[in-house]
Amino acid sequence: MLQTQNLAARRGEAVLFSDLSFSLPPGAALVIGGPNGSGKTTLLRILAGLTHAEHGALSWCGTPMRPFDPRLRTEVLFIGHLPALKDELTALENLASLAALAGPRPAAARVREALASWGLARQHDLPARVLSQGQKRRVALARLALASAPLWLLDEPATALDDAGVATLCDAVGAHLASGGVAVIATHQTLALPDGAVQSLRLA
């Protein structure tokens, strides 16, 4: 479903990676590891269509994709480093707004359910300003419970998460893969994902 060929990227003068090729069928996940600054975020941003690659081709479901391709924007869920939460809005309002950007606004009950599944049932009325880093990360990741996009791109999703949070993350990704979705995750931690489905990539 997701394929790259000879992908290369640079930051300024430095070449981050080159000749990167992989192919992910439905139900597969790619876990990207590597030291800080090795280009994990850049690779994810290229896959999301936010940035141009220096060389190489990206294709989704057989069709070549350029940055900001409409089809890519409909079928990708990208959760980056920054949680994109507004301090003045409550957790519920933040999550509802982010979900509304990606498609029809979900019902309030569904949003509350999504927050509850990520352990934030009692925090849904609190402004994001008072949430801890881990709680903010959970609100950002709660989008996974509301998403219908087939391609998930997660940049260091386990940052600031406690063990329970990491377990919820792994369950969510596992369920997504089982229903035929594809995920690319950049992480420093080992995630408990179903064995057969995971490819590993290490950027040096």
Add this chain to the structure above:
Amino acid sequence: MQLLFYIIVVTLFPLGVGVETALLHALGPGVLWVAALLASLLSLPRLFGSDFADGALEQIALSPYPLPALISGKILAHWLTTGAPLALLSPLLALQFGLDAHESAALIIGLLLGTPTLSLLGAIGAALTLGLRSGGALLALLSLPLYVPILIFGAAAVSATHAGLGAAGEFSVLGAALLVSAVGAPLACAAAVRIAMD
């Protein structure tokens, strides 16, 4: 914040220039319009700045909805909280310059037509200077040349009313500028935002 800036700047002029009524009356339209321009410039970095900093702009850029449409929504919200209150408050401040009812009407109509255009044109500069360190100065440099025609016709509308001629011509130009920027600015902003994402 911008509103307070506008009130203070506009009030400083009569205090500094003195009580000579004729002089104040002549200066009034120009001062009120220039202050509106400066207040608009002051508020522009916030338009995309905080979204850029917390990652929300990325999510907006990745949304399946058309980016120009989403950006138009942001600019409308921006105008409703900056330009619109400023325009509605201006007749009150115009009293300090001795503008009469007809001139105040020309002022408020001109500002209501012109401030959305300032928000739209300024948004292009705001999107282009995203993430730059000396963004504020560059933003002013990019936006002010575009603002000048709006300033000229807006102030001329009040002067024309004072001279007894109608301001219909000036309002037409302001209206045309608004229509052109309403269509063109969101497209230009979308392109600039995508460049900023790179």
